[in-house]
Amino acid sequence: MREIADELLRWIEAGERFVVASIVGVRGSAPRDVGATAAVHSDGTVLGSLSGGCVEGAVYSLATRALSDGEPLRTSFDHDPDDPFAVGLTCGGELDVYLHPVDPADDSPAGSGGTAAALSWALRSALRGEPVAVARMLDSGRTLAVGAEEHVGGTGIDELDGTVLAETRAMLGQDVSGTRRLCVPGGREHPVFVESWNTPPRMLVFGAIDHAAALARMGKFLGYHVTVCDARPVFTTRERFPEADEVVVRWPHEYLAEVGTDQRSVVCVLTHDAKFDVPVLREALRRPAGYVGALGSRRTHADRLDRLRAAGLTEPELERLRAPIGLDLGGRTPEETAVSIAAEIVALRNSGSARPLTRTSGPIHVA
Known part of the structure; x- marks a missing residue:
């Protein structure tokens, strides 16, 4: 997402709707790694890439659906050698993709406006060269942007915020991105995707x-x-x-x-x-x-x-x-x-x- 930060910020500031599609898991051989991102604007404009062409058409269709429904989607793509018309990776690997709709006009903390505020803060921090991470709840879409000392947003579960914040800061310090399953004692697990944007080496x-x-x-x-x-x-x-x-x-x-x-x-x-x-x-x-x-x-x-x-x-x-x-x-x-x-x-x-x-x-x- 950091590679397309300038354009995403322009969309957020203009109050325009879009979907962020991110690779949240990779198994086997794949053209791009965890954290690779494409974004689809409500007018059809596409930024970035997830696979260099293998699954882009399918992701675009799913992004259009996510824009219409306003709900996040998770899907997987693999390779089926027996079905020449199946959507998947010709290199034989598997991708898990998360599609996250963002609507800056929805200014409720639980809505995608809260996501837009967290993303905006994170993208600005990254463009200033500051280390920052974005944690997204894969079940709800709630977003937490985490810097070295400050953070914006939350998980929507007060008892879980501290756990996600600590894990995200630890992953940022290690310059690691990936999915974690976190929970509070006695509670159910919540999948959280953390994308770390450390300072450039x-x-x-x-x-x-x-x-x-x-x-x-x-x-x-x-x-x-x-x-x-x-x-x-x-x-x-x-x-x-x-x-x-x-x-x-x-x-x-x-x-x-x-x-x-x-x-x-x-x-x-x-x-x-x-x-x-x-x-x-x-x-x-x-x-x-x-x-x-x-x-x-x-x-x-x-x-x-x-x-x-x-x-x-x-x-x-x-x-x-x-x-x-x-x-x-x-x-x-x-x-x-x-x-x-x-x-x-x-x-x-x-x-x-x-x-x-x-x-x-x-x-x-x-x-």
Whole structure:
């Protein structure tokens, strides 16, 4: 839903009716994961996608029905190899889809106007770069938007609000989306779908070279908050790196020592100059980061390893370093190099083999 936040906010502010269709469960191989969203406006306009085409027509028909009835719907799509006319996923997986009508004009807390208020608050928070989660009661449609300290909306069951709020905050902290079955002592279970929109992960690119400009573009495409940093002001300019969120003129190791990183963070050192590389890599390899890579030839890297060992880094710390950076795609240009680095980042993040799919077997998407 966050990908279509701008348009959804415009619909809410204009008081226009629409249906949000979200994937709330996936089994087996599927083109998109939990949280993927499409929205259908009352005038027929469609935003987003759930499957890349396999079930879009059926979802559109169901959304039209939900708009007419004003009631949420849940349905599942799978693959029936014996029925060529069945609606389902040709890849063989199964999707659970929740269709949620929203009518801003219905301003009652129990109606979809309450949902619109919660969604509006959540979407605005996400667009400001703040972590936020949306919890939707799949049986009633009641919606709770949850930030780090504040929340808007509720479950409609006072005794359940605290449980859902605590679980949603925990899932937001872990950057996890999914369906949970929650209840109060002695009460029945209620299915709750939580969609977490954490702050974007950071990509820190050190070295203001042409490869950095291409990698900044790729990082933004992948959803990272991109910073380009170099100590040389003549090269480190906004004009050279317009796609970056931040362009910083600092010694790389000094800047990295002052910023926060976590296991989602990516550090790419592209200077291939020992006076820059060694201090910043010493800092990067001793802090949380999901990926640390460095550009350079094999001879440059061998020399760099000797310098890093002399600087006190241990072998387990050095094993975290991906260098020479990127996968072997045979490319030479900055853009091709950026693709090879991005491919390695995606493969490592998703525990992919990085092998050609023609050389592998089994499910393409592992549940």
